[in-house]
Amino acid sequence: MAITIGVDIGGSHISSAAVSDGNFKIVPGTYFSGAVDSKASKEIIIKKWAEIINQTIQAIEGGQELNGTIGIAFSMPGPFQYQNGIAMFEGNDKYEALYNVSVADELSKYLSEKDVSFRFLNDASCFGVGGALKQGVKAGTNKVIAITLGTGFGAAFLDNKLPVTQGSNVPHNGCLWDKPYRDNIADNYFSTRWFLNQYEKSTGQKLTDGVKEIASIENYATAKIFDDFADNLSEFLTPYIVDFDADLLVIGGNIAKSNRLFLNKLGENFKKQNISLPISIIENTEETSILGSSYLFNEAFWEKIKAELPYF
Known part of the structure; x- marks a missing residue:
């Protein structure tokens, strides 16, 4: 790729932003x-995405013509068909106008450059890969849970930067949000709404x-909420950390800013x-x-994961 652009969809x-291949x-x-507006029409959503990506393209160009293909890599929430770039948002109150839409085909209509190549990966996995890259080459941090x-509550299990989604040592699909915890699922305990509910119950x-x-x-009420959160999170994560034999836990998201x-x-x-x-807190999640x-445009990495991209 002449240029690689990373895109985070929330x-x-x-x-x-453009990312340097070297460092x-x-x-x-x-x-x-x-x-x-995730509840807008397909055209409005795609045009907004293109508007922001075009700003990055124009900043790279600096008034000069680009030579070569621009690689555009998406950190994309699910449900999504990551191999073929088709959105499957349905029943989750966001981007439902894109259901069964090829993001690459639609987005290409509005980009200022036409020689582009698209690749997609789950947003939690992208955060995990980025978190692992930020650690640099450190001994003993091959297996990372991010x-x-x-x-919401996102998770990724990585072995030498490669997302692991299947196997006896990771949960199904490498996800944690939907796994049982206490009387519900993990997403309802490790997300913003849990904090808001607990504060309302307490005060x-x-x-x-x-x-x-x-x-x-x-005050006492808020201190107890954060203590309870820490107790719940450690209780929930412990068996997954042990099963995966993790070397590092990376934590991001808005709640991480209150670490x-x-x-x-x-x-x-x-x-x-x-x-x-060791626990690494990353506050600049996006x-x-x-x-x-x-x-995703590191070809060695892409060859290893492209055939096993999740379909969810």
Whole structure:
């Protein structure tokens, strides 16, 4: 690829940036982002995506004509057919206008450059790959579990940067959000709505600004919520960490920005289970996902994963 562009698609945003093939860093001046109405029509959504990506393309061009194909790699939430680039959003309250739509075919109509190639990977996996790349070459960090804590609960299991989605040592599809925990599923315990529900139960008050708002209220009630969160998360993750024999836990997402309120307790809980596991907090989750998606145009990496891209 002459140029690689990484794109992070969220439930209400898109971010795009060019990534240097040499050092896997975002090229200065090429990062752009914008809000997206995920309930809008197909045309409005695709045009908004193209608008942001075109800003990155124009920043790279700098008024000069590009030679060669532009590789555009997407960090894309599911459900999605990652091998052929077809969106399968249905019944999940976001981007449903794109159901059964080829993102590559539709997006190509609105991009300022036509010589482009598209590749897609699950957003949680992209964050995990990006998180692993950020660690650099460190001894003993081959097996990484990466989780994102925010509106939803994302997870990826990586062995030498390769997402692992099947096998006896990982959960089905390499996902954790849908796995049973206590009286429900994990997504309902390790997401923003759990914090909001717990705060309302504890104080009788409703908050609207998410975990950041709760973190700013320093009292017994909020301290207990974060302690309970750390207890729940360590209890839930422990068997998966043991089964995968993980060397590193990477945590991102908006909730990770409040890590000062739960990280110590989380680490202490792991030690009580005889798990000595380094924990890396990544606060710039979108940029990390962009870096991870761009790695799809590392041909050696792509050859290893392209035949096993998840269909969900």
